[in-house]
Each structure stands twice: as C-alpha cells, then as structure tokens.
Amino acid sequence: MSRDALEAQTVYVPTEVLIRFDRDAFEGPIKGDKMNAGVFDTSKLRSAVPDFDTRHWFRDTIHESVAWFEADEARRSIDADAEALWDSITDRYTRAIDGIVP
Numbered sequence: 304m305s306r307d308a309l310e311a312q313t314v315y316v317p318t319e320v321l322i323r324f325d326r327d328a329f330e331g332p333i334k335g336d337k338m339n340a341g342v343f344d345t346s347k348l349r350s351a352v353p354d355f356d357t358r359h360w361f362r363d364t365i366h367e368s369v370a371w372f373e374a375d376e377a378r379r380s381i382d383a384d385a386e387a388l389w390d391s392i393t394d395r396y397t398r399a400i401d402g403i404v405p
Contacts, residue, residue: 314393324392 321329349355372378 314397316392316396320396321392324395325388328388 318329318333322334345355345357
C-alpha cells in the first residue's frame with residue numbers, strides 16, 4: 304500500500320475523544336504514560352553501569368519485535384472485540400466530523 308493510500312484511510316482521533324468513547328479501554332493505556340513523549344536523564348545509571356546504552360535505532364531493532372510476535376501464534380491473532388471497537392469509533396467519529404465540516 305502506498306503512503307498516499309494509507310494516509311487517505313487514516314483517521315486521527317484525539318485522545319480525549321477516544322476516552323469519551325471508551326474510558327476503560329483508553330484512559331489509562333493512552334492518556335497515562337503514552338500520551339506525551341518523555342526524555343530521561345540516564346547519567347546516574349551510565350556512571351554506575353558504564354556499558355549501558357539507550358540508543359536503539361528502529362531500523363536496527365524492529366526485527367526483535369517482529370520475532371517476538373512470530374514466536375507465539377496467540378500474538379498473531381486479531382482481537383475481534385478491539386477491532387470492532389476501533390471500527391465503531393472510526394465510523395462514529397468520521398460521521399460526527401462530516402456533519403460539522405462540509
């Protein structure tokens with residue numbers, strides 16, 4: 304799929320709106336520690352553990368994540384309930400926005 308095709312079907316739903324749709328599913332998991340990027344000072348850790356390094360490039364380590372998913376069949380299944388929730392949110396949010404913005 305091309306970047307343009309993917310962008311055409313992408314729906315950006317603000318975190319606060321996701322929470323209004325389903326507080327249990329989104330308030331803690333998204334609004335908590337994943338809502339804002341964080342920068343951490345690891346100087347004390349590095350002074351205690353000289354070989355410690357926090358630099359992991361996506362292109363160099365994504366294979367580890369893929370291998371983790373592929374190692375267990377259960378991790379490769381689609382969560383039908385989550386899929387239905389996302390479809391519902393996307394549909395309802397898009398219809399609401401389309402009703403406001405011509």
